[in-house]
Structure formats: C-alpha cells, structure tokens
Amino acid sequence: MNALKAEAKKRGCGSLQTQADWHQQELLAFFANAEFALAARNVLTRDTSPLALDEEDDIGLRPVRSLAETDLDSIRRIDRHITNEDRSTYLQQKVSEVISDSGIRVSMVAEQDGMVAGFVMARVDYGSFGRADSTAVVDTLGVGPEYKGSGIGSALMAQLMDNLASLQVENVRTEVEWENFDLNRFLSSAGFRPAQELSLSCAI
Structure with missing residues (x-):
C-alpha cells in the first residue's frame, strides 16, 4: 500500500479512493490500518429494469x-454551472475515454x-472492486439549468437502463457526494x- 501511495503521489494524485462491502470486516480493518477513512459520498445502486414513469411523461x-x-x-x-468548478481536464479525459473505447459505449x-x-x-x-459480475457505473450526470425539471434527466436515465438491459448488464452503480441533495x-x-x-x- 505504501508503494501504491508513493506512486500515486508521484503522478500528482491527492487521494486514493475505493469501495468495500461493510460485511467484509477484515478488509475494512486493512483499509483502516492503511489510513483510509469513510468518505462523504453515498454509494447507490439499482437494477436495470425500466424506469417507473408517470403515464403523462x-x-x-x-x-x-x-x-x-x-x-x-x-x-x-453544464458541469460548470452544477459544480461551480472548472473540471475541464476531468471531462476531457472522460470524453476521450468514451471516444477511444472500442468496446461498449453507454455515455x-x-x-x-x-x-x-x-x-x-x-x-x-x-469485476471492479472485487466483483465478478458486469456492472455499469455512472461517472457523472448533468442537466442544463434552463432544462431543470423538464424530464431531461429522466429521459437520459430511462434510455441508459434500456441500453444496459439489452447488453445483459443487470446492475448500475454510482457515487454521489452526500450533500448533493x-x-x-x-x-x-x-x-x-x-x-x-x-x-x-485516503489522503496522500
């Protein structure tokens, strides 16, 4: 773990992040000893069944x-309005990954x-975070301020679930800052x- 921290710090990372099942006490103890702490983020999940929508939607x-x-x-x-931050580097990296990935595209x-x-x-x-099954991960989601409440987010999520179900992906997960109400x-x-x-x- 020390070698990983040193390498991450050398690459300019400010922290290490991971997930662990709360039932896995030995693994949680290992991370605690490695100076990991509970992050202020909710880990959320759902299956890829169709969204429950109102008939008039x-x-x-x-x-x-x-x-x-x-x-x-x-x-x-859109992201700058939501986060009040300039995350251009992160977003450029994510878009580049989407475009260059020859595999399954769901963005x-x-x-x-x-x-x-x-x-x-x-x-x-x-198999991320020790899981053997295929799981979709939502990295980021945003709706323009002028379209808030117009069903754009629901349209995106509904299409995402349909696409993932057709790919036989059963579950989707995401992490959200707990104060992002x-x-x-x-x-x-x-x-x-x-x-x-x-x-x-874990800060490094």
Whole structure:
C-alpha cells in the first residue's frame, strides 16, 4: 500500500479512493490500518429494469443519442454551472475515454431544440472492486439549468437502463457526494437505493 501511495503521489494524485462491502470486516480493518477513512459520498445502486414513469411523461419526445467529441463544450458548460468548478481536464479525459473505447459505449446526451440539454457518462465494468459480475457505473450526470425539471434527466436515465438491459448488464452503480441533495433526490426517484458498499478515501 505504501508503494501504491508513493506512486500515486508521484503522478500528482491527492487521494486514493475505493469501495468495500461493510460485511467484509477484515478488509475494512486493512483499509483502516492503511489510513483510509469513510468518505462523504453515498454509494447507490439499482437494477436495470425500466424506469417507473408517470403515464403523462413524454420523455420519448426528448432525443437521446450517443455522446460525441463535439459535445465537450456543452458538457463543460453544464458541469460548470452544477459544480461551480472548472473540471475541464476531468471531462476531457472522460470524453476521450468514451471516444477511444472500442468496446461498449453507454455515455449519452439529450437534446432539446437542437442543443445539448443534458448528459450522462457511464461505462460497463467487469469485476471492479472485487466483483465478478458486469456492472455499469455512472461517472457523472448533468442537466442544463434552463432544462431543470423538464424530464431531461429522466429521459437520459430511462434510455441508459434500456441500453444496459439489452447488453445483459443487470446492475448500475454510482457515487454521489452526500450533500448533493438534488442529485440524491433525483437518483432516489429513479430507483437508486443505498448499496452495501462503503466509500473510502485516503489522503496522500
């Protein structure tokens, strides 16, 4: 672990992050001894069954398509409004991963009046955090402020679940800062519930 911390610090990382099932007491003790602490993030999960939507919801009228490299500027704008931070480097890295990955692509944008109104960046992981099954991970999700409450987020999430189910991926997971009440509330309405894993972090 010390070697990993040293290498991460050399690469400019400020912390190490992981997840562990709260039942795995020996593993949790190991991380505690390695100076990991409980992070202020909720680990949430749901299966890939269709979203439960109101009958009058017209999300089908909101076009959703695969994310493209040309969407980066719109994604940056939306993300900056939500986070009040400039995460250009992180978002550029994520978009590059989506474009260069020759495997399964599940990142998408929703459009309204020909403009990018929201986005979801997700990926399919095989065996991350010690799991043997395939699980989708939502890295980031955002809706433009002018489209808040218009069903853009639900349209993205509904299409994501449909796509993942068709790929025979059974579960999807994400991590959310515990004080991000709006996002936690939205994910709860989309069927996400607390997972059995704890989010752990160690400053280096």
